[in-house]
Amino acid sequence: MGSYSDSTSDLDEALPVFDFLHRASQSRHGEPNADAAASAPKGPRATHVMTISSDSDDGEPYVPLAQRLQQRRDDAARGDAERRLPSNPVHAPERPPGLHQERSSDRGVSPGGAEETGLPCRRQPPADTSPVRRKPSTRTQEEVRASREEALRRRQAREGQQRDKEALRREQDRQKAERKALAEAAKALRPEECIKHMVVAVDPALLQLEGGGTLLAAVQALGCSCAVEKQAVPRSVSWMRRAPSAQPGDGGGVPEAHVVMQITVDDFITLVHGYVQEGRRGRCDATPTLTSWVQEQQRRHVGKLLSLAVIDLEKYFRAQKSQSQKRLRQAVAGEQRGAGKARKRKKSGGDEARPEVSRVDVEEAVVHLQLHTGVSVRFLSTWKDFSDHIAMTTRAVAEAPFKREREKTGFSFHLESEWAGGQRSDRDGKGLLQVWKRQIQQLNRVSPDMASAILAAYPSPQLLAQAYDLCGGDGERLSLLSDLVIRRGEGVTSTTRRVGPELSKRLFLLMSSREPQRALDATV
Incomplete structure (x- = not known):
């Protein structure tokens, strides 16, 4: 297809005149242009195509620019479609709807399916989508019976699983209700x-x-x-x-x-x-x-x-006291006989x-x-x-x-109210001395004064254990605390006494015995 510069090679040649320019000039001046009317193409598509009139040396008709561009696009699309088509037209894939309609219009295919060129239109038969009907196989009675038993067994298994689930759910509900009842009962006891x-x-x-x-x-x-x-x-x-x-x-x-x-x-x-x-x-x-x-x-x-x-009841004793005083006054006044007659009359009444x-x-x-x-x-x-x-x-x-x-503490002995909370100690060691004193007072027949005497000599269990290690034998260890002085009271009324061998022996057994069930009062 020729370019626009080919038609305008001669400088002396007149410029092309467009149809819409003639129509615009005609509508503006109210009279038709003879040159535009003579150069307008004849035919059915003359009203839809704008032409350019020019004189050509070779005498060939000039193809409008819009028509040439449209034809070029159609040729390019047709070539691409032909390259994509397979060699076997029977098994060719289905074309897109837009491309099929475009090719049909280009080739002159009628809507009924016959081409204008006279070639027959080959259509692919529709695929059979109906299900394949197979002949049912004949089963024996044993197979039918086995199938029924299997179905029954499966149904029983499902029912058993359902019953197990229901039983599990009921058990969970019961346990939940019991826990709730116990929680409410515990709360009700507060x-x-x-x-x-x-x-x-x-x-x-x-x-x-x-x-x-x-x-x-x-x-x-x-x-x-x-x-x-x-x-x-x-x-x-x-x-x-x-x-x-x-x-x-x-x-x-x-x-x-x-x-x-x-x-x-x-x-x-x-x-x-x-x-x-x-x-x-x-x-x-x-x-x-x-x-x-x-x-x-x-x-x-x-x-x-x-x-x-x-x-x-005091009202009775007051009345009794008043009666006794009254009788005493009557006795002093010599009216004992008259009072006896009055009492008899009262009883008879x-x-x-x-x-x-x-x-x-x-x-x-x-x-x-x-x-x-x-x-x-x-x-x-x-x-x-x-x-x-x-x-x-x-x-x-x-x-x-x-x-x-x-009160259910798990101990076989009674704890006093001040012992229930224990003794608190801090991270810096404050309170450990009182903890050691409380441990000594847990022994039977140990007063706070006795515990204070031991605490003054050995402020910690480690010091007491070191003292036991320095002793020569068990006899010396047993009597290590015997001579410690216990002071009671203050001032002139204060008294002193010794810890004694009994408490010294029990404390030694507490610190050294490795038998958890051994009685501290037992003989060594």
């Missing part, structure tokens, strides 16, 4: 939480007395629940402990063994008088004693820890006089009761004191399980 789970059961007979309202108010002020119900022991107060998961409104709970019974002054004096009569006469009559009456209550209510409370017992009789009866039954008697002045006693007992019963768990 001193700040235990009182909330207590239920105080009060006998209605106590509320009918003059101090019943005070008792009920004191119980409700603790923050625990209160239940008014008839008790097995009359005029008594008992306790129940609710489970941690139970609601405050639930009435159920685990009953506690402690029971506090309020006994009237008249009944108590009568029982004490029976004890006095039995002790003086040496035989038991129909009147029960304080000890026998409590033993009868214990036989009726097995497993209960009974305690008695007597309110305003139906009022029965109280038996007379002394304070010594009451103390003897109470001690006898504690020795034979283990039941204590609490003497209170007013109903306010009785209400405070019930509140204090409620707190003690609530905190009892927590204190029992805290």
Whole structure:
């Protein structure tokens, strides 16, 4: 294809005239250009192609620039497509849709598939995508039976695995619930939480007395629940402990063994008088004693820890004192006979006089009761004191399980309260001297003064061990600490004594023995 410079080689040749310039000039001046109309190409594509009119020496028609460029691009695309086609057209890969349409339009292929050149169009038959139908194989009865057994075995295995999973899940849920219950139970035993789970059961007979309202108010002020119900022991107060998961409104709970019974002054004096009569006469009559009456209550209510409370016993002793003074004045005035007649008239009137017992009789009866039954008697002045006693007992019963768990230290000996925390020592060595003193005081029958005497001579275990190494034999080691002086008190009242061979021997066995089960009091 020729270049643009070929058509314009002659300098004297007129410049080319573009069609759109003629149309623009015609539209501007309103008249057509004859030269442009004569040079415009004829044919169907004349309206779509802009031509350039020029005179050529060879007389060949001039090809417009746009048409030449389009033809050049089409030739290049056709060559690339032919180079990519394989040699065998049957197995040639499918062309892209755009390229296929372009080649069809270039070659004159009709939409129906026939080319304009008259060559037949070879199409590739569509692939068969239907599944291959195979003839089912005939199985024997043994194969069918084996297949069923295998399917049954697999189903049973799956069901077994499912059951195992369900059992494992239930076991995990149960263990989780147990751990949660134990955690809640441990939390419920704490001193700040235990009182909330207590239920105080009060006998209605106590509320009918003059101090019943005070008792009920004191119980409700603790923050625990209160239940008014008839008790097995009359005029008594008992306790129940609710489970941690139970609601405050639930009435159920685990009953506690402690029971506090309020006994009237008249009944108590009568029982004490029976004890006095039995002790003086040496035989038991129909009147029960304080000890026998409590033993009868214990036989009726097995497993209960009974305690008695007597309110305003001093009133009885004051009345008894006033009666004795009155009798003394009557005796001095010589009116003993008239007083006897007055007493007879009082008895005939139906009022029965109280038996007379002394304070010594009451103390003897109470001690006898504690020795034979283990039941204590609490003497209170007013109903306010009785209400405070019930509140204090409620707190003690609530905190009892927590204190029992805290006292389970694993030691076979008792630790005092100041020993529970131990002795603290710092990194710089401060406090080690007191630690060494505490270790010496752990021995039986070692007082702080004895430990201080040993500490003054040997301030550390290492110094004492070095002193044992310098001794000539076991006899000298056993008596190494015997002559140490122990000072008691200060000033003129101070006394001194020796450590002695017994403590010296025990401390030597503590420092040198390699047998963990050896008794320190044993002979060497």
